[in-house]
Amino acid sequence: MADESTTVVTRAPILSPALRAKILELTPRYPNKRAVTLPALHLVLEHLRCVPLQAMAEIAEVLEITPAEVHDTMSFYGFFPQAPIGDVRVWICRSLSCMLRGGDELLDHARGHLGIEPGETTPDGAITLEFAECLGVCDFAPAAVADDGRVFGPLDERKVEEMMAELKRGRKDPAS
Amino acid sequence: MAAFEPVLSRNWSVPDGHTLKVYESRGGYQAARKALASDPDSIIAQVKDSELRGRGGAGFPCGLKWTFLPKDRKETLMCINADESEPATFNNRLLMEKDPHQLIEGILISCFATRASTAYLYLRYEYIESYRILDRAIAEARAAGHLGRNIHGSGFNLDIWLHQGAGAYICGEETGLIESLEGKRGWPRIKPPFPAIEGAFRKPTVVNNVETLCCVPHIIERGASWFKSIGPAKSHGPKLYCVSGHVEKQVCVELPLGVSTRTLIEEHSGGVWKGRKAKMAVPGGISMGLLSASELDVPLDFESLRGPGCLGLGTAAVTVMDDQTSIVDYLYNTCRFFAHESCGQCTPCREGTSWFYKTIKRIKAGGGRLEDLDVMLHMAENMGIIPGTTICGLADGAAWPVKNAIVKYRDEFESHIKSKVSVQALPTPLQERIGHGLRADVGGSTLLPVLPAAAVRLEPGNREPHM
Ligand SMILES: Cc1cc2nc3c(=O)[nH]c(=O)nc-3n(C[C@H](O)[C@H](O)[C@H](O)COP(=O)(O)O)c2cc1C
Ligand code: SF4
Ligand code: FES
DSSP, X not given: OHHHHHHXXXXXXXXXXXXXXXXHHTGGGSSSGGGGHHHHXXXXXXHHSSOOXXXXXXXXXXXXXXXXXXXXXXXXXXXXXXXXXXXXXXXXEOSHHHHHTTHHHHHHHHHHHXXXXXTOBOTTSOEEEEEESOOSOGGGOSOXXXXXXXXXXXXOXXXXXXXXXXXXXXXXXXXX | OOOOOOXXXXXXXXXXXXXXXXXXXXXXXXXXHHHHHSOHHHHHXXXXXXXXXXXXXXXXXXXXXXXXXXXXXXXXXXXEEXXXXXXXXXXXXXXXXXXXXXXXXXXXXXXXHHTOOEEEEEEOTTOHHHHHHHHHHHHHHHHTTSSBSXXXXXXXXXXXXXXXXXXXXXXXXXXXHHHHHTTSOOOOOOSSSOTTTSOGGGSOEEEEEHHHHHHHHHHHHHOHHHHHTSSSTTOOSEEEEEEXXXXXXXXXXXXXTTOBHHHIIIIISOSBGGGOOEEEEEXXXXXXXXXXXXXXXXXXXXXXXXXXXXXXXXXXXXXXEETTOOHHHHHHHHHXXXXXXXXXXXXXXXXXXXXHHHHHHHHHTTOOOHHHHHHHHHHHHTSSTTTTOSSSTHHHHHHHHXXXXXXXXXXXXXXXXXXXXXXXXXXXXXXXXXXXXXXXXXXXXSSOOOOOGGGOOOOTTOOSOOO
């Protein structure tokens, strides 16, 4: 334990004071600080496009829990990559209603079109491609969702290519 | 039958129906004012009288669940289950995006009834647009005094906090959701204690689905007997049915409980696509099993689906499959889903779901054996909370599609297995022996395989290898 805390202190912090403040701002909502683990992971992911090991230890420090507890939670979800993802993350659905309308083939087409495997990022850092189980947009099946909130569907091969071109133009987050 | 008047979706096509102004102009928050002026127990009594059953999948009577809260509790928490991840289900998303204030009003009344002054709305991460809309709507409601301190002078306080998930299906299970909310991995808890007694942060907790809560303002406004006048016995009220897959129009429609899959296909979804015929349909999200073409007239309600051997109504999300769909492809997709989503806590589920997936994958690749079908059936009958071998119902949801598919389409599986033999896909001798229930026999010995000495690395301070 002693070793671990020295590692954290000796390196320059990854989480900016503003980000730490944002995390701490959420703590009054819950009976304990540990409950802020997922919101904190989301905030870090949003700012850094990944959650490196050191950021995880720093979240633990802010929430006054152990790095192992944060790691345990984080690794369960398989949602928080340790290396940066692309500017926009896009999930293509592979569950039943989409599959029946060609979802698996479209994922394969996207893979070929971008030249990367699901879980990888295009060399220009623009797009991270992932598969997903039902995205809850089956009324647009076969469908995809980008992490700026855009929903694409019903897709076909041409529309997958158009979607990728659109995504390469950048995120469409609403002005906040 | 008298024409059915949609209530849950009544604002969906109204311009700006998601704003507070429009919601209020259409009678919104009147039910909440009425409720707040009465007393909590009478609200619980009305919900109980309406026989509203949970829309999240289990169909448990909502009012009854609220009465399980300990009488002498100091604090109550509410969790709104908006994790909606059951494949083919998207009605909660529409409820949140098209009429968020209806949900907020439902939460307000339900929290008042159960005396909860903190509500956590656990929202699946992928519902990014829903998050934005809810975030805005909660701020609007707070500014207008529908949330916050001393709401409408009643002395009742309520905060609603949005809490985003992170892509795990199991966090929709109520105790998985609670664990996840607490900042832990989403491992369902062993019950009892049920959440009403000891839930989030060890406090009495009410967990309800979005659609369940959206029914509440209408029950308060129009009365329990109005609610009970809709739908068949034991399945009252309006229901949002999602229809997707091989139909002309993939839709979400509000109808009384108890409509049939055939009605949904023919009258609401423009028929099976491309002029084809339906071969089968999933009745309520993939966990519920499978209806064959001859079972499409079974009413989709809480009671009737056991007749054709399905698990239940689930989320009433129908996926239609046309006559060119292979039963093998259906089961492959379903097994892949559950193998991916099992949380890994219980051996029958963790091992069973991946065994199903590996087996169906091999069958699909042309390396199936007829005995595989019986092994799968045997396993399906022995995993889940119904046979009593697992902590949560994910395992039942994984087993049901296997059971229904093999029982209802055995001939098709058999002819697929017989006609497609691919040497590469054949099982290995080890798999064969495990499949026959024999001890793994590697290298002719009857002992369990032993690692060769070179493979055992002894680390300093590690006196014995962990075997
Ligand atoms: C594996 C699994 C996944 C579930 N997913 C959801 C879900 O996404 N949304 C939901 O409301 N209920 C889900 N449930 C049901 C919940 O455990 C719980 O019964 C429900 O939220 C209670 O609310 P209700 O009584 O209003 O339906 C799931 C159950 C299981 C076993
Ligand atoms: S049944 Fe499956 S998903 Fe549910 S707790 Fe057990 S392992 Fe996890
Ligand atoms: S099955 Fe693909 S979005 Fe639901």
